[in-house]
Amino acid sequence: MTRTFATIATVAALTAGTAFADAHSPSMGEGFDMLQTALMSDFEQMGIPTDTLDNLTLGQIAAIKTIVESDEEDNQKQRIEAIIANN
DSSP, rough: OOOHHHHHHHHHHHHHHHHHHHHHSHHHHHHHHHHHHHHHHHHHHTOGGGGGGOOOHHHHHHHHHHHHHHSSSSTTTHHHHHHHTTT
16 A cells, blocks of 8 residues: 555656756757747847848757857857858
């Protein structure tokens, strides 16, 4: 009986934890959209057309975000445009 109760308690805890995580973490699509939105103003400041964001993969967006957030401002725009051109 004690073993059955422990098993039920473990399953309930795991199920509740999963449900909580699902309710409080953004889906992959939402995360992708958030990255695109975050880069939109950076693109506008650099004079890069924002419509190019729609054609980029998650990997390309992550690479561009890394470039934008880096301390190196030398040839930042050219590096970003090279990633876009390789799409």
